[in-house]
Amino acid sequence: MQMTGAAILMECLMEQGVDTVFGYPGGTIINVYDALLDYPGIRHILTAHEQGACHAADGYARATGQVGVCFATSGPGATNLVTGIATAYMDSSPIVCITCNVRLPLLGKDSFQEVDITGVTMPITKCNYLVRSVEDLANTVREAFAIARSGRPGPVLIDIPRDVTQAVGEYAPLTRAEHGKKGHLAQLMKRSSQNFKAPEPDYQDIDRLAEMIRQSEKPLLICGGGVVRSRANWEFEELANRMDAPVGITVMGAGGFRGLHRLATGLVGMHGSQASNMAVDACDLLIAVGCRFSDRVALKPSSFARGAKIVQIDIDRSEINKNVDTDHHIIGDARRVLQLLNERLEQQDHAAWKDYVFSFKTQTEYEPAADRMTPVQILDVIARNAPRDAIYATDVGQHQMWAIQHLHFEYSGQLVTSGGFGTMGFGLGAAIGAQVGNPDKVVILITGDGSFRMNCNELATAEHYDLPIVTVIFNNGALGMVRQWQTLTCGGRHSQTTLDRGPDFVKLAEAYGLTGRRVTNAEDFEAALKTALTSGHATVIDCAINIDEMVRPMVGGGSDITDFMVN
């Protein structure tokens, strides 16, 4: 059937079951937005900024497990996506970004709003495409979605010159099940290096790991982002129970293992709990599932788990031995590997080892203060009042660490946070994506005054689409995490980290047509939160906290994991 490139693009999105797109129109993408009018099955969320659209697509993908899609125009529209794409790349979140570029004859001539976006995004996408012919468009879109969601997920970008969206070409409908059987994608599926079909783990490797577990007296499990991405909660919990081993959770792994499970030791790494970090140091077998031993987890690779045999389970071969030398590894999807392992493993018992690990604190105790709110008080109020299945989005900084330490997540996708890239300004866009993908759930954005100022323009989006996101700002009047570092490592010289300035977040919320509240004590906060949760509309609650509050414990970057700077 003959149709324009823009219509082919829409048909291909329908093939993929896409019903939501985040984006921002512009000159070169005009034909795509025109075609959008003919496809009422695709809901378009117009954000305030392309970066917000990209974070929203990312948040949608993380919270639903589906591929998130965003549209942007050429030039600045496309480059505004870059931070969002890098965020998705670092945290292996499946998104497809569709940008349009200037017409083919104008490419390479520094035309108005032209940028080589495929060149720019090369290091931060799994793959990207410049579609030069309308005949290639359908297969390129099919391939892009397959790549984004397969193996270790990640972002893919498709750049379509404006005249390709206008040109008329042949479109042959193809159901999603047929995509891998034709054309270039069929060839790619045959290549062993591409994980289009999750690789079947090597059974001998699994037998060997089972034997290692049997011989271990002090085993430790690490729940990484791979558990969340493969939605392997049930299998992971089954393994933890069978192994009877403590479980440390990484930032990206939060939600992969129930935070309140009796075996959970809390966060591991730089802001890890004493129990987690002491367990890493003392264990004789460390099994990391879907964890790449980032420098925020492993800190000092040479001394990380110094007495242990380290086993890495990952779907991505290139992660094996990248940051930490391992003794054994299994390549495969976390869920499948854990299933096979559970089949082979009988119940273990490590009572003495657990007693040792849980003799250390799994949580930091903050002294309650009469005259001010502490971060933990705020989080306790949230945990008491929010539904158990509420989705949490965060920005980056102290509030993020406090939230991950003190809120206990129960399922994969419950926490949406920028772990690898640490993108301040991620939260509101991501919360919008999570709310759009989960209209029936409560979405709470936990943010700081520094992060929130960066992309608070998306309040306009929350207001327009009536997304009842509750934003809780941990307002300490500073860039708290950097200030904490300055306090600890720069001799207390606080350079450019004090935010002794506006905006007034209550007035800001009101300017966007939303309700804003400022609270200074826990009772007021609880009342404000209750109102916000039942109001059905977005609310911003500005919580004043002390400027010198720190995230504890903390281990300095590159130090031994038990070398706590602050307890």
Add this chain to the structure above:
Amino acid sequence: MNTSITRHTLAVLVDNEAGVLSRVARLFSGKGYNIESLAVGTTHDPAVSRITIEVITDERQARLICNQLRKLICVHSVKRLSSERAIRRELVLIKVSAPTHEVRNEVIQIANIFRSSIIDVSTGTITLAVIGDDSKAEAIQNLLSEFGILELVRTGTVALERGQYTIDEQTKEKGEFDYGKNVL
């Protein structure tokens, strides 16, 4: 694991398309490695190009680079070619200053010893083409430098495995193919 810094030769089969070379080269520059030598050309299949890359690094990084290269969608296969099991060749063109009859004779003699061919002669210069591995190229370069090398260009090393094995996955040995398990 062997941590000594040595020369590693990688053969990479890629799609013959725009932008592929920059995708491959980027992996090296992004990690701060200098590519010692790079040669690209099409293969017997016009849709496929072969890139031969030489990089000086340790064993761990070489494995990491290979695994990361394999993740690129445009990459068909990657093979590390050990110096014992691979044939490595490079073409070097050298333009030497040869103003007099005596110098020309001497240069021609050296060329013959190295089995290189003389591809151009003018009144003041001789241009040689040498095929060999890098040690041969270096040797002739040292000898000719006393006459004055005016210009020198190297193609970069290309390499093929000796014997029956090829880079294609079907004929690869099991150990090499299953890099996830045995090689690492």
